Amino acid sequence: MSLEPSDKYTDSALRVGERDTYPERLVGEFIGTVVANEWVNAEYKHMILAVHERALGAYAGQFFHLLCPSPDGAEVWMRRPMSIYRVDRAGSRLEFLYKCEGRGTRGMAMLGPGDEFNLAGPLGKGFRLEPGWKNIVVLGRGVGLATLAPLSQLAAEAGVGVTAILSARKPEVVMSRDLFAGLGARTEVVLDSDGTSAVDNVEAILERLIAEKRADAFFTCGSSRLLKLMQRIAKKHAIPGQVAIEQIMVCGFGACYVCVRTFEIDGVKTLKRVCRDGPVFNLQEAVGW
Amino acid sequence: MVDLSVRIGDITLQNPVTPASGAFSWEYNDVIDLNRLGGLVAKTICREPRLGNPTPRMAETEAGIIQSIGLPGKGIEYFIDHIVPEYAKFKPPLIVSVSSESIEDFAALARELSVPDVDVIEANISCPTRNSTGGNFAMHEDHTKKVIDAIRAATNKPLWVKLSPNAGDIVSIAQAAEEAGADALVIANTFLSLKIRTDNFRPALGNKFGGLVSPALKPIVLRMVYQVAKVVKIPVIGIGGVTKAEDVVEYMLAGASAVGIGYAGFRNPTALVTIIEDLEAWCDARGIKKVTELIGAIRDDDMETDTLVAASVGV
Numbered sequence: 001m002s003l004e005p006s007d008k009y010t011d012s013a014l015r016v017g018e019r020d021t022y023p024e025r026l027v028g029e030f031i032g033t034v035v036a037n038e039w040v041n042a043e044y045k046h047m048i049l050a051v052h053e054r055a056l057g058a059y060a061g062q063f064f065h066l067l068c069p070s071p072d073g074a075e076v077w078m079r080r081p082m083s084i085y086r087v088d089r090a091g092s093r094l095e096f097l098y099k100c101e102g103r104g105t106r107g108m109a110m111l112g113p114g115d116e117f118n119l120a121g122p123l124g125k126g127f128r129l130e131p132g133w134k135n136i137v138v139l140g141r142g143v144g145l146a147t148l149a150p151l152s153q154l155a156a157e158a159g160v161g162v163t164a165i166l167s168a169r170k171p172e173v174v175m176s177r178d179l180f181a182g183l184g185a186r187t188e189v190v191l192d193s194d195g196t197s198a199v200d201n202v203e204a205i206l207e208r209l210i211a212e213k214r215a216d217a218f219f220t221c222g223s224s225r226l227l228k229l230m231q232r233i234a235k236k237h238a239i240p241g242q243v244a245i246e247q248i249m250v251c252g253f254g255a256c257y258v259c260v261r262t263f264e265i266d267g268v269k270t271l272k273r274v275c276r277d278g279p280v281f282n283l284q285e286a287v288g289w
Numbered sequence: 290m291v292d293l294s295v296r297i298g299d300i301t302l303q304n305p306v307t308p309a310s311g312a313f314s315w316e317y318n319d320v321i322d323l324n325r326l327g328g329l330v331a332k333t334i335c336r337e338p339r340l341g342n343p344t345p346r347m348a349e350t351e352a353g354i355i356q357s358i359g360l361p362g363k364g365i366e367y368f369i370d371h372i373v374p375e376y377a378k379f380k381p382p383l384i385v386s387v388s389s390e391s392i393e394d395f396a397a398l399a400r401e402l403s404v405p406d407v408d409v410i411e412a413n414i415s416c417p418t419r420n421s422t423g424g425n426f427a428m429h430e431d432h433t434k435k436v437i438d439a440i441r442a443a444t445n446k447p448l449w450v451k452l453s454p455n456a457g458d459i460v461s462i463a464q465a466a467e468e469a470g471a472d473a474l475v476i477a478n479t480f481l482s483l484k485i486r487t488d489n490f491r492p493a494l495g496n497k498f499g500g501l502v503s504p505a506l507k508p509i510v511l512r513m514v515y516q517v518a519k520v521v522k523i524p525v526i527g528i529g530g531v532t533k534a535e536d537v538v539e540y541m542l543a544g545a546s547a548v549g550i551g552y553a554g555f556r557n558p559t560a561l562v563t564i565i566e567d568l569e570a571w572c573d574a575r576g577i578k579k580v581t582e583l584i585g586a587i588r589d590d591d592m593e594t595d596t597l598v599a600a601s602v603g604v
Contacts, residue, residue: 013559022559027320029559067556077354077503078347078555103349120320120558250347250356251555255314255332257361258346271340271361276316 013118014052016092023054027253029120030055034111035093041173044143045109046085047096049117056089060150061126061244061280064094065252067118071106079120080104081249081259083147083279086179094119097146097175123252124279127151127242129158133216136160137209138185139202139230141167144222145176147244151219156183163214165190165205167197167226199229206233215239224288234283241283247274262287291572292579293565295327295546297524298447298472300382300409302327305537305547305580306565309528310386310411310451311358312502312551315375320558323379325565327547331368331376333386333413336398338364342418343495348484353503353552355482357418357496360388365401373406382408384449388416390424392436396443403444410446412437412471415453415478417500427453427478430465437469449526451475452517454510463517473524475549476514480506502552504530511543518544518585532560534567541583 013029014020022028032049040046058064065079080102086095100109111117127150129136136155140148145166155162162185168174170193180187188205190197209215210233218241220230227243234241249259254276263272263285272278293304307328308317314332315323323329342359362368376383385407389395399410414436415427426432427450437450450466452459454477463474479500484493492498507530514527527540528549540548553560572580 013557022320022322025320025322027558029320029557065558074351077349118557248345248347250354251312251558253314253319253558254316256312256356256555257332257341257358258356260341260344260346260361 014054015116016050016052018052020052020054027121027123028052028054029118031116031118032094034113034115034117036113037109037111040097040175043173044097044099044175047098047108047111049094049096049119050092051094051119053092055094055119055121056087056092058084058087058094058122059126060084060154061147062122062124063279064119064121065123065249066104066108067120068104068107069110071103071110076104076107078250079252080108081123081246081252081275081279083244084122085146085149086153087150097143097149099143120252124275125277127154127219127244127280129154129160130217130240133160135163135214136217136219137163137165137206137215138219139165139167139206139226140221141223141226144220144244147221148219149176149179152180152183152185156185161214162186163188163209165202167191167202167223169193199225202226203229203233206230210237210239217241218283219243220283221245227283227286227288231284231286242280243283243286244280245274245278245286245289249275251275261289291569291577293569293572295581295584297449297526297546300447302547303381304565304568305541305545306561306568307384307526307547307549308554308561309549309551310384310413312554315379317554317558318379321562324381325562326381327565328381328384328409329376329379330384330411330549331372331386332362333360333388333416334362334365334368334398334402335360335388336365336394338362338367345493345495348493348499350482350484350501352505353501355484355494355499355501356479357494357499359418359496360416365398369402369404373404377406384409384411386411386413386451388413388419388424390419392439395436396439399440399446399448400443403446407446409449410440410444411449411451411475412440413451413478415451415455417453417455417479417481418496418498425453427451427462428456430461433462434465434469437466437471441470447472449473449475451478453478454506454513454529455481459513460516460520463521467521467523471523473526473546474517474521475526475528476517477510477529502555504532504552506530507536507539511539514540514545515543515587531564532556534564534571537564537568538571538583541580542585542587544585544587546581546584
């Protein structure tokens with residue numbers, strides 16, 4: 001047997017089609033195979049992975065912890081948490097939509113069809129839809145829209161109507177409009193470039209949706225400013241809500257306490273772990289960042 | 290098939306692979322079978338509930354990560370009532386890491402933690418971001434002696450002492466801990482480190498300093514384990530940069546009876562089980578019947594023991 005230092009520690013992961021050594025575990029470490037990894041605009045890429053069937057148990061709002069290759073020859077030490085963009089159970093595919101920004105995502109961007117990619121998950125607590133909700137509003141900005149996309153899939157499957165407000169700097173980087181629309185969501189695009197993404201205008205849109213009875217619950221991700229707006233409007237009209245939150249992460253299992261964020265519950269501030277207590281939290285408890 | 294079990298004082302570990310404190314919790318049972326591990330090591334507990342340090346708590350460097358967590362936890366009462374029972378569901382012995390800023394409180398905590406489901410008390414006297422009289426007792430022999438004397442008098446549980454790699458002379462500190470009644474030495478905690486951002490001239494961590502976690506620690510800590518194991522009679526547990534079965538072998542050859550793993554489990558959540566399986570295969574392939582045969586089996590009897598002397602006389 002070979003125990004080469006350079007490759008040993010990824011050998012524990014399950015490859016596509018490989019026998020599952022620990023089938024009773026909730027979470028696994030898998031090696032997926034890249035099917036496609038294409039640019040969707042100048043900043044974002046869309047990765048499609050063929051994965052072991054146990055990785056397909058992921059649901060909206062959960063994430064995988066990705067062992068990204070190096071973009072520059074130096075090691076990328078820790079995994080990068082990334083929420084799922086789409087789960088295709090029939091095709092055994094997992095999809096991620098990501099902004100190529102840091103060293104992890106730049107390394108991920110270098111992968112091409114046929115390359116192997118180690119991922120651990122699914123991890124965390126995702127979005128929940130309450131039985132009484134008939135229409136929901138999702139409000140996302142930037143890569144936060146990727147996190148909200150599977151929620152729309154979930155809602156569509158449950159017969160819940162979705163209005164998606166997509167916020168972006170300029171028209172070229174609006175993402176997922178087709179995905180949301182394809183799932184039957186009504187989409188509204190707001191932009192920095194024409195001023196429509198201003199808080200006053202988004203507030204007016206939310207008030208209109210409430211008046212039209214299209215807002216049984218609020219969901220948001222990707223902007224502290226939009227989080228605060230949604231909290232204010234939700235409180236005013238007693239609308240329940242959820243927010244997906246990001247943080248630098250190490251273990252992903254709740255052990256290391258690196259990924260904490262501040263929350264305020266009944267007037268008391270506390271820290272919660274994004275990986276284990278979230279990444280989806282009660283809209284009103286998040287403090288913002 | 291090789292017998293992987295090792296003895297640490299009165300405690301038997303089914304294999305020499307344990308997680309490092311702070312890098313592990315029972316929640317890893319989601320991904321690996323905790324009953325496979327040599328021991329279960331809980332995150333360091335303090336008396337009062339603590340939120341921990343400001344974020345960011347981790348930053349990547351060229352040679353590993355630095356992190357400063359600040360010992361968050363819900364306090365000792367919650368720990369005994371709610372966390373210990375979570376670990377008690379599994380078979381491997383539970384090693385409870387504990388820290389305090391005062392000698393008196395440290396001893397009192399050890400006494401209160403001496404409950405049936407706790408198998409070992411690991412005195413974390415080396416949290417790198419505490420000062421030498423306020424929790425980081427392992428920076429000095431006399432502070433180490435005093436705090437371990439007090440803890441030893443307070444509990445009959447097996448007592449492991451976690452030492453600091455930041456001390457000038459770890460051998461003297463190890464001897465002080467042994468003299469005070471430690472049953473085993475855990476070598477070592479993380480290396481105190483700093484990263485400064487060049488974009489805004491600010492420290493990268495919210496707590497300024499952090500501990501280095503990296504495979505780069507292995508050769509340095511291995512040297513410390515070797516030096517300490519030569520002079521103490523109690524078992525040594527090596528922690529620093531173990532990522533594969535050969536690293537466990539290397540630590541055992543240097544004199545360790547077991548290892549702790551942090552970094553590798555962060556990077557690959559299934560790593561500990563893989564390392565145990567690989568260690569078994571490594572021993573079987575070489576006809577090693579008991580893994581304990583490896584402890585201190587480094588072949589260096591024919592070499593100069595004082596490397597400084599050897600260097601000065603030339604070759």
